[in-house]
Amino acid sequence: MLASRFLRPLSTRCLSTAVSPSGGGSGTLSLFSPSEEHVGLREMVRSFAESEVEPQALEHNRTETFNLPLFRKLGDLGLLGVTVEEEYGGSGMDATACVIVMEELSAVDPAFCLSYLAHSCLFLSNLNQNGSHEQKVKYSPGACSGEIVGGMCMSEPGAGTDVLGMATTATPKGDDYVINGQKMWITNGTVDGVNTGDAFLVYARTGEARSDVSMFIVEKGMPGFSLGQKIENKLGMRASMTAELVFEDVVVNKSQLVGQLNGAAICMMRNLEIERVALAAMSSGIARRCIEEMAKYSTTRKAFGKPIGDFGQIQKMIAESYAEYMASKSYIYNTSNNLDLSSAGNVMDSDGVKLFAGKMAKDVADRAIQVLGGNGYTGEYRVEQLWRDAKLLEIGGGTNESHHKNMTKWFGKAGTTLP
Amino acid sequence: MRVLVGVKRVVDYAVKVRVAADKKAVDLANVKMSMNPFCEIAVEEAVRLKEAKKATEIIAVSIGPKAAAETIRTALAMGCDRGIHLTTDARTDQELGPNSVAKLLAKVVEEESPDAIILGKQSIDGDFGCTGAMLAEHLKIPQCTFAATIDFDAKTVERETDTGTEVVSFPSLPAVFTADLRLNEPRYATLPNIMKAKKKKIDTKAADSLGVELNEGNTVLEVFEPPPREAGIFVDDVDGLVDKLKNEAGVL
Numbered sequence: 001m002l003a004s005r006f007l008r009p010l011s012t013r014c015l016s017t018a019v020s021p022s023g024g025g026s027g028t029l030s031l032f033s034p035s036e037e038h039v040g041l042r043e044m045v046r047s048f049a050e051s052e053v054e055p056q057a058l059e060h061n062r063t064e065t066f067n068l069p070l071f072r073k074l075g076d077l078g079l080l081g082v083t084v085e086e087e088y089g090g091s092g093m094d095a096t097a098c099v100i101v102m103e104e105l106s107a108v109d110p111a112f113c114l115s116y117l118a119h120s121c122l123f124l125s126n127l128n129q130n131g132s133h134e135q136k137v138k139y140s141p142g143a144c145s146g147e148i149v150g151g152m153c154m155s156e157p158g159a160g161t162d163v164l165g166m167a168t169t170a171t172p173k174g175d176d177y178v179i180n181g182q183k184m185w186i187t188n189g190t191v192d193g194v195n196t197g198d199a200f201l202v203y204a205r206t207g208e209a210r211s212d213v214s215m216f217i218v219e220k221g222m223p224g225f226s227l228g229q230k231i232e233n234k235l236g237m238r239a240s241m242t243a244e245l246v247f248e249d250v251v252v253n254k255s256q257l258v259g260q261l262n263g264a265a266i267c268m269m270r271n272l273e274i275e276r277v278a279l280a281a282m283s284s285g286i287a288r289r290c291i292e293e294m295a296k297y298s299t300t301r302k303a304f305g306k307p308i309g310d311f312g313q314i315q316k317m318i319a320e321s322y323a324e325y326m327a328s329k330s331y332i333y334n335t336s337n338n339l340d341l342s343s344a345g346n347v348m349d350s351d352g353v354k355l356f357a358g359k360m361a362k363d364v365a366d367r368a369i370q371v372l373g374g375n376g377y378t379g380e381y382r383v384e385q386l387w388r389d390a391k392l393l394e395i396g397g398g399t400n401e402s403h404h405k406n407m408t409k410w411f412g413k414a415g416t417t418l419p
Numbered sequence: 420m421r422v423l424v425g426v427k428r429v430v431d432y433a434v435k436v437r438v439a440a441d442k443k444a445v446d447l448a449n450v451k452m453s454m455n456p457f458c459e460i461a462v463e464e465a466v467r468l469k470e471a472k473k474a475t476e477i478i479a480v481s482i483g484p485k486a487a488a489e490t491i492r493t494a495l496a497m498g499c500d501r502g503i504h505l506t507t508d509a510r511t512d513q514e515l516g517p518n519s520v521a522k523l524l525a526k527v528v529e530e531e532s533p534d535a536i537i538l539g540k541q542s543i544d545g546d547f548g549c550t551g552a553m554l555a556e557h558l559k560i561p562q563c564t565f566a567a568t569i570d571f572d573a574k575t576v577e578r579e580t581d582t583g584t585e586v587v588s589f590p591s592l593p594a595v596f597t598a599d600l601r602l603n604e605p606r607y608a609t610l611p612n613i614m615k616a617k618k619k620k621i622d623t624k625a626a627d628s629l630g631v632e633l634n635e636g637n638t639v640l641e642v643f644e645p646p647p648r649e650a651g652i653f654v655d656d657v658d659g660l661v662d663k664l665k666n667e668a669g670v671l
């Protein structure tokens with residue numbers, strides 16, 4: 001791995017964390033890398049991210065294309081199935097391992113990282129927690145290797161935050177279910193812009209009550225399953241493909257039903273918890289990169305005869321960013337280290353970390369542009385992309401307002417005694 | 420064939436080093452450390468030999484502080500079978516020089532009797548580039564340094580030289596090989612292998628327990644940063660350029 005990195009000109013070596021004040025950047029055990037495996041994982045992903053993901057980021061975000069060959073390399077490294085049990089082709093690690101991968105990939109290319117999230121967390125980890133042995137045998141190994149690219153379909157044109165207001169239905173018919181409806185904003189909905197992605201976990205209404213929702217596995221090529229619009233010109237996350245998927249009398253065998261009939265609301269909630277912590281980790285990666293860029297620039301750029309880092313206002317932006325980043329990061333890892341992927345009921349903190357980290361990263365990215373001045377406003381310096389990408393984290397996986405709602409509701413259930 | 424590889428923990432190649440306040444060394448506080456890139460190439464070569472069923476066991480040896488165990492762990496995650504850690508508090512970038520390292524490695528080789536010893540051609544901190552040669556000399560065995568390809572069947576090594584490469588043959592094993600940049604491109608340790616590495620064994624003993632006299636002879640007097648590059652100038656015309664090259668730079 002290093003030989004190629006070693007040969008690369010200095011300009012691409014910009015990401016190295018020369019200094020890791022908290023000890024979290026390398027080597028030693030810490031809140032952020034609580035076991036030797038986590039330490040090794042972080043080092044490996046960071047090294048891969050810097051030498052292989054970073055060089056392609058600008059181009060793929062410009063052209064709004066998904067880098068499938070690079071994605072498959074994540075499979076070779078055992079990262080796609082990070083939380084999937086070994087017997088199904090995964091690496092069998094925990095929520096913190098997922099968070100580490102997210103954070104490190106996001107520091108170089110949040111969009112690529114978002115596609116990773118949809119596949120590894122929303123499809124694979126979701127299936128791993130809620131699917132049957134047969135379903136996992138059928139889909140997990142191919143998804144862990146990257147042979148197939150998966151996603152998860154929850155949102156619809158008419159129902160986002162109000163997810164249980166979904167209109168897509170699955171109607172029983174003999175041994176089958178017939179799915180009708182549209183799903184919107186689906187990450188990995190297409191990976192080539194022409195066809196649908198390979199496999200999806202699709203939530204659909206199966207009963208009268210509001211929470212009568214079930215989950216099905218739908219595969220590319222099933223009659224009636226097609227790509228609707230490919231969503232172009234997103235503000236950020238442009239190297240991750242987002243699409244509308246259309247279901248017209250899609251017949252799926254009942255063996256494709258994941259979990260209990262009408263029992264998917266709890267699966268959804270459980271999966272949203274790890275999704276939100278993972279999205280918070282994306283914010284953390286964005287912030288780290290922005291702070292590194294700011295700190296570096298402030299020592300080299302001179303104005304009025306001295307480095308701009310000598311000016312109090314610049315110092316304020318860097319120092320506050322670092323403190324907020326560390327506060328957020330500590331909250332994220334404190335949550336992930338205690339998150340059991342098979343449980344539900346961690347809403348307070350899974351929503352809390354995303355709420356806090358999302359704003360933190362957006363603010364930090366904004367300051368990074370400010371510190372870099374005109375350069376910050378242009379693509380080459382990367383921070384303008386990170387600024388655009390950061391905004392998604394206040395919308396995707398639940399809007400800020402949905403977190404406000406969930407968290408305040410939690411007080412009603414759990415009382416007001418805080419840790 | 421059993422292979423022994425050396426893996427050194429050094430300041431990561433991408434770190435911009437700072438000189439310590441006392442000007443006696445590079446400041447290592449809070450600096451990211453990694454496996455020496457040339458050692459990674461050595462490890463990769465050994466792992467490929469094992470994958471090709473030419474090697475049966477790979478032993479990774481590191482001499483260094485407690486944290487060098489992490490470097491061995493990385494080697495194990497890349498595919499080495501077990502590790503040997505010789506602990507020392509001496510700074511391996513300048514206090515423990517190549518001859519001390521060569522003598523320590525010679526002890527390990529005598530104990531383990533590997534058929535091939537593959538080291539990096541140099542470490543990127545001390546930059547001596549002579550540990551491999553010294554090791555072979557202490558052991559009185561053949562050496563092939565700066566290897567660009569190693570062929571154990573034909574018993575030949577393609578070596579990097581200043582003017583290209585040359586192919587040399589080595590008479591017999593055991594022999595010492597040092598890896599140059601083009602020998603291979605090291606892999607990333609995969610997550611499953613990172614997890615397996617934890618279960619592999621690392622033998623730890625104090626470097627000063629091997630009965631080797633560790634003294635270098637060299638004392639570092641001062642460490643300083645290279646002078647910053649001065650701003651360039653514009654010359655008016657070709658004559659001006661030729662004049663400068665002749666009379667100031669002295670290159671014409």
Ligand SMILES: Cc1cc2nc3c(=O)[nH]c(=O)nc-3n(C[C@H](O)[C@H](O)[C@H](O)COP(=O)(O)OP(=O)(O)OC[C@H]3O[C@@H](n4cnc5c(N)ncnc54)[C@H](O)[C@@H]3O)c2cc1C
Pocket residue numbers: 118151152153154155158159160161162184185186187188234237242392395396397398399400401402405
């Ligand atoms: C790039 C991208 C990728 C995505 N990937 C996926 C994916 O892979 N799978 C998937 O299923 N979905 C995906 N989504 C969809 C995402 O989860 C939704 O966009 C999000 O949940 C918000 O839903 P909405 O867009 O319908 O907004 P709406 O729900 O219509 O919200 C509009 C506004 O109203 C506010 N609002 C709504 N209800 C309330 C309330 N009760 N109280 C206060 N304010 C409220 C919202 O907070 C927001 O500010 C993705 C979205 C994007 C942009």
